[in-house]
Amino acid sequence: MVNMTGKQLRWGIVGCGLISGDMVEAIRLLPSEQHKIAAVASKSLERCKEFCSKHDLSETIAYGSYEELISDPNIDIVYIATRNHQHFEVAQMALKAKKNVLCEKPLGMNKAQVKEMIATAKENDVFFQEAFWSRFFPIYKDVKKTLDERTIGDVVLVQADLGLPFMDKIDRLHKPELGAGMALDVGCYLAQLSFFVFGKTTPIESITTVGWKSHDVDDTGSVTIKFAGNKMAQLLFTGCAYVGGRAQIFGTKGRIDIPRDFHCPEHCSVTVLPEEMFAEPTVKEHCHKRPQGDLKKFFFKFTTGLAYEVDGVRKHILEGRKESPEITLDESLRIAEVLDTIRKQLGVTEL
Amino acid sequence: MVNMTGKQLRWGIVGCGLISGDMVEAIRLLPSEQHKIAAVASKSLERCKEFCSKHDLSETIAYGSYEELISDPNIDIVYIATRNHQHFEVAQMALKAKKNVLCEKPLGMNKAQVKEMIATAKENDVFFQEAFWSRFFPIYKDVKKTLDERTIGDVVLVQADLGLPFMDKIDRLHKPELGAGMALDVGCYLAQLSFFVFGKTTPIESITTVGWKSHDVDDTGSVTIKFAGNKMAQLLFTGCAYVGGRAQIFGTKGRIDIPRDFHCPEHCSVTVLPEEMFAEPTVKEHCHKRPQGDLKKFFFKFTTGLAYEVDGVRKHILEGRKESPEITLDESLRIAEVLDTIRKQLGVTEL
Numbered sequence: 001m002v003n004m005t006g007k008q009l010r011w012g013i014v015g016c017g018l019i020s021g022d023m024v025e026a027i028r029l030l031p032s033e034q035h036k037i038a039a040v041a042s043k044s045l046e047r048c049k050e051f052c053s054k055h056d057l058s059e060t061i062a063y064g065s066y067e068e069l070i071s072d073p074n075i076d077i078v079y080i081a082t083r084n085h086q087h088f089e090v091a092q093m094a095l096k097a098k099k100n101v102l103c104e105k106p107l108g109m110n111k112a113q114v115k116e117m118i119a120t121a122k123e124n125d126v127f128f129q130e131a132f133w134s135r136f137f138p139i140y141k142d143v144k145k146t147l148d149e150r151t152i153g154d155v156v157l158v159q160a161d162l163g164l165p166f167m168d169k170i171d172r173l174h175k176p177e178l179g180a181g182m183a184l185d186v187g188c189y190l191a192q193l194s195f196f197v198f199g200k201t202t203p204i205e206s207i208t209t210v211g212w213k214s215h216d217v218d219d220t221g222s223v224t225i226k227f228a229g230n231k232m233a234q235l236l237f238t239g240c241a242y243v244g245g246r247a248q249i250f251g252t253k254g255r256i257d258i259p260r261d262f263h264c265p266e267h268c269s270v271t272v273l274p275e276e277m278f279a280e281p282t283v284k285e286h287c288h289k290r291p292q293g294d295l296k297k298f299f300f301k302f303t304t305g306l307a308y309e310v311d312g313v314r315k316h317i318l319e320g321r322k323e324s325p326e327i328t329l330d331e332s333l334r335i336a337e338v339l340d341t342i343r344k345q346l347g348v349t350e351l
Numbered sequence: 352m353v354n355m356t357g358k359q360l361r362w363g364i365v366g367c368g369l370i371s372g373d374m375v376e377a378i379r380l381l382p383s384e385q386h387k388i389a390a391v392a393s394k395s396l397e398r399c400k401e402f403c404s405k406h407d408l409s410e411t412i413a414y415g416s417y418e419e420l421i422s423d424p425n426i427d428i429v430y431i432a433t434r435n436h437q438h439f440e441v442a443q444m445a446l447k448a449k450k451n452v453l454c455e456k457p458l459g460m461n462k463a464q465v466k467e468m469i470a471t472a473k474e475n476d477v478f479f480q481e482a483f484w485s486r487f488f489p490i491y492k493d494v495k496k497t498l499d500e501r502t503i504g505d506v507v508l509v510q511a512d513l514g515l516p517f518m519d520k521i522d523r524l525h526k527p528e529l530g531a532g533m534a535l536d537v538g539c540y541l542a543q544l545s546f547f548v549f550g551k552t553t554p555i556e557s558i559t560t561v562g563w564k565s566h567d568v569d570d571t572g573s574v575t576i577k578f579a580g581n582k583m584a585q586l587l588f589t590g591c592a593y594v595g596g597r598a599q600i601f602g603t604k605g606r607i608d609i610p611r612d613f614h615c616p617e618h619c620s621v622t623v624l625p626e627e628m629f630a631e632p633t634v635k636e637h638c639h640k641r642p643q644g645d646l647k648k649f650f651f652k653f654t655t656g657l658a659y660e661v662d663g664v665r666k667h668i669l670e671g672r673k674e675s676p677e678i679t680l681d682e683s684l685r686i687a688e689v690l691d692t693i694r695k696q697l698g699v700t701e702l
Contacts, residue, residue, distance in 0.1 A: 156592050157571070161510055165603055166628060210559050210575040210583065220508070222575040222585040224561040232561065234573040234587050241507050241601035242624050242632070250592035252516055273593050277517060278652050281593070301629050 009314045010038040012075035012099075014066050014090055015082040016051035018299040019104065023079060024055045025297045026306035034314060038076075041069035055297075066090055070097045077127070077317065080104060083172055084179025088113040091128075095120040100127035102313055106184045106339060107332050114336040118329045127317050128329060132192050135326035136308035138288035139265040140196070143249070143256055146270050147197065153253030158197050158233040160247035160262055162186050167219055167239030174215040174239070176350055181217035183342045186237040189263045191338040192327070194225050194233035197249055200331050203228040207338060209345035214240075218346040225338065254281065264302045266290055360665045361389040363426035363450075365417050365441055366433040367402035369650040370455065374430060375406045376648045377657035385665060389427075392420035406648075417441055421448045428478070428668065431455060434523055435530025439464040442479075446471040451478035453664055457535045457690060458683050465687040469680045478668050479680060483543050486677035487659035489639035490616040491547070494600070494607055497621050498548065504604030509548050509584040511598035511613055513537050518570055518590030525566040525590070527701055532568035534693045537588040540614045542689040543678070545576050545584035548600055551682050554579040558689060560696035565591075569697040576689065605632065615653045617641055 011027060013020050020040070027035045037060050042048035045064025052062045063069045070078060070093055077100040080090050088108045094101050095117065107130040108114040121128035134140060147155060163186060172178045173185060204227055211221035220238040227233070236243060247262035248255060254272040258265045270284045291304040298304065316324050323329050362378060364371050371391070378386045388411050393399035396415025403413045414420045421429060421444055428451040431441050439459045445452045446468065458481040459465040472479035485491060498506060514537060523529045524536060555578055562572035571589040578584070587594060598613035599606060605623040609616045621635045642655040649655065667675050674680050 157587065157589060157594070159510075159512055159587055159594075161599070163601075164628065165624070169628070206561060208559055208561050208575075210557060210577050212581045212583075214581060220581070220583070222583055224559075224573040224575070226561050230563045230565060230571070230591075232563075232571070232573055234585065236508065236510055236585050238508060238601070240581075241603060242606060242622070243508070243510075243599070243601055244606075246597075246599075248512070248594070248597075250514075250589070250594055252592060255593060255595075271593070273516070277515065277520070 007318060008033055008036050009317060010036045010074055010076045012039045012041070012069045012072060012078045013037065014041050014069060014078055014080045014094075016040060016042040016047055017081060019303075020081045021051070021055055022298050022300055022303035023081065023306055024057065025293065026291075026304060027310050029291050029293050029304060029307045030311055035310060038074050039063055039069050039072055041066050066093065070094045070099060076100060077102060077313070084184055085109055085177070086179070088117060091117050092120055095124050095126060095128065098124045098126055100317055102129050102131050104131045105188045106130075106336065108336060109179055109184070111333065111336040111340050114333050118333060121322070121329070125322065127313075127322050129313065129324045130327055130332040131309065132327040133306050133309040134189065134192065134263045135196070135324075136312045137265060137305060138308070139258065139268050139286060142286045143258075143268060144196075146256055147249070151253070151270060151272060152249070152251030152255055155197055155249055155251045156231055157250040158194055158248070159250070160190050160193050160233070160245075161236035161243045162189055162245045162263060163220075163236070163238035163241055163243035165239070165241050167215060174217055176216050181343060181348060182237050182239040183218050183221060183339050183346065183348075186239070187221060187223070187235070187339060187342055188335060190223065190235035190237055191335045192331070193247055193262060194235065195331055195334060198227045198231050198233070200328065200334070202231065204338070207341045207345070209342045211346050213347055218343060218348055221342055221346055223342055261302060264290070264305045358669060359384055359387050360668060361387045361425055361427045363390045363392070363420045363423060363429045364388065365392050365420060365429055365431045365445075367391060367393040367398055368432060370654075371432045372402065372406055373649045373651055373654035374432065374657055375408065376644065377642075377655060378661050380642050380644050380655060380658045381662055386661060389425050390414055390420050390423055392417050417444065421445045421450060427451060428453060428664070430482075435535055436460055436528070437530070439468060442468050443471055446475050446477060446479065449475045449477055451668055453480050453482050455482045456539045457481075457687065459687060460530055460535070462684065462687040462691050465684050469684060472673070472680070476673065478664075478673050480664065480675045481678055481683040482660065483678040484657050484660040485540065485543065485614045486547070486675075487663045488616060488656060489659075490609065490619050490637060493637045494609075494619060495547075497607055498600075502604070502621060502623060503600070503602030503606055506548055506600055506602045507582055508601040509545055509598070510601070511541050511544050511584070511596075512587035512594045513540055513596045513614060514571075514587070514589035514592055514594035516590070516592050518566060525568055527567050532694060532699060533588050533590040534569050534572060534690050534697065534699075537590070538572060538574070538586070538690060538693055539686060541574065541586035541588055542686045543682070544598055544613060545586065546682055546685060549578045549582055549584070551679065551685070553582065555689070558692045558696070560693045562697050564698055569694060569699055572693055572697055574693055612653060615641070615656045
């Protein structure tokens with residue numbers, strides 16, 4: 001049960017990897033009367049203490065097991081940032097302990113796990129969210145407004161891509177026993193974008209994936225999701241090349257263009273066509289700089305933007321919500337279903 | 352047989368549509384001692400005379416039939432710009448009359464027609480080319496050099512898109528009896544790009560198309576062409592939205608980006624990754640402004656760039672070539688084969 005000390009959300013961080021470090025630094029960008037890093041847990045107490053030392057967490061409790069953190073009554077929300085294949089087990093444990101949970105993407109390894117996790121969250125009446133930080137960025141809110149106002153007419157197509165040549169460099173990303181594969185790590189961002197644009201409830205007619213598995217998991221996928229009513233998302237993910245994260249949303253009257261890093265964007269432009277075919281279109285630029293911070297303290301690029309999500313999650317919990325309207329649990333279930341299909345089509349056998 | 356008056360190439364233009372008008376204006380951007388617009392033909396003499404009058408072609412012969420132009424001994428090259436479904440018949444006639452031929456895309460309506468046209472050209476020992484003007488742009492030559500020098504490592508992925516919301520506005524584009532459909536008119540540009548990058552001889556493993564036919568022809572297609580050796584082109588074409596023609600070529604060490612109008616580009620950038628994953632990449636910009644001219648005289652945007660092709664074709668003919676190295680006949684045959692597959696997958700029955 002939530003038992004927040006006034007309006008301060010007390011975070012318990014499970015997993016001491018690189019993203020946990022960035023999360024700590026992002027939480028610090030927000031007022032300390034609103035957020036506290038109460039505890040961190042690793043399977044190794046030594047590693048946990050190293051993490052706390054590295055991030056100057058002298059007032060934070062270091063636990064040598066996930067169970068201890070989860071049973072700590074001074075934790076309001078558990079942030080799960082273990083490796084992918086552990087999300088299910090840790091989240092189930094935290095939810096059953098009636099903790100609010102923010103769990104990194106992918107929520108589970110497959111739809112069956114996600115379904116069970118959602119059921120557990122509902123049974124225990126706690127806040128539960130997949131950590132799609134993207135949805136909390138101001139640019140996503142601008143895009144949503146533009147779509148709702150039908151500025152670009154009927155949206156018929158989405159095209160988006162994302163990738164880095166890190167498949168060979170990071171063990172976690174190509175070892176199936178660590179819950180690896182690029183669909184789960186990168187494809188999930190593409191799937192969420194297509195639902196963001198075409199709505200959470202538009203039926204999918206088909207999913208078609210072409211790609212390859214050079215490793216024991218999926219390296220690369222070209223995915224087309226066809227939605228009802230002649231709407232389509234064309235998506236490209238890879239762990240073999242630097243693919244910069246451009247997203248284009250095409251409507252009958254114009255388009256929205258996120259030129260790079262659509263998963264955590266600072267910019268988008270809205271282009272509206274003139275009546276005359278070859279006349280110049282009008283273009284409106286949107287820009288919201290990510291939160292500022294000491295970038296040397298962050299490992300990944302742009303993760304100061306995690307602060308948007310952290311802030312949003314706190315507000316939802318304060319206002320008594322059990323899920324975030326930005327990324328609902330139903331959507332997480334649909335995303336998991338898409339990822340299952342993509343992985344199956346790419347020949348991943350351990351789903 | 353070629354019987355050029357010195358070094359001047361005498362053009363015979365078949366078809367008096369909008370692209371023929373732009374071709375006339377583009378030819379005029381080049382020296383008159385090199386190019387002459389000797390004759391124009393339409394199926395209606397009146398319409399032909401109107402065309403000549405509109406484009407100030409007072410010294411050009413106006414023919415009221417294609418046959419007359421083709422049998423004119425003062426024509427060195429026939430430029431065919433009729434509607435798609437007429438290309439085959441007109442080209443066959445011109446090639447059999449031993450004329451050099453530059454024929455608009457798509458060369459034929461299907462692979463069988465293209466195969467026959469190529470055989471006719473070879474039998475008659477004349478120059479024959481599909482009018483892929485794109486290949487003559489300086490940016491294409493820069494891209495080729497960058498690929499050959501392996502600046503971006505092994506190329507593994509291409510992504511490109513092109514479209515305009517003109518499906519409902521232009522009869523020719525949605526009437527099957529006029530050789531319509533967006534694969535033939537727009538998809539062809541995407542197919543040529545994938546061969547340009549992955550080489551003319553790389554085997555195709557699969558072609559997968561998802562899209563729709565709202566008209567009696569194909570409106571929109573999301574196409575993935577998988578090439579041997581884990582290489583892939585992801586392509587998007589449509590007649591329902593303004594899709595600006597971006598092309599991205601991804602290699603293991605970086606990428607080439609044509610930000611817009613890849614079918615007739617002025618710009619590209621080459622991004623090379625640093626060794627360290629999140630360090631800043633180096634970016635080199637390439638820019639070649641299209642030929643300058645009185646843009647009011649042109650109907651389509653950017654067609655001053657046709658002058659590159661006109662100039663290239665003349666040089667090849669002068670040097671005795673029977674095809675252009677920029678776009679070979681074998682490539683045209685492969686492109687036709689891809690378009691057949693795409694159209695079939697989209698449910699077009701009249702191939």
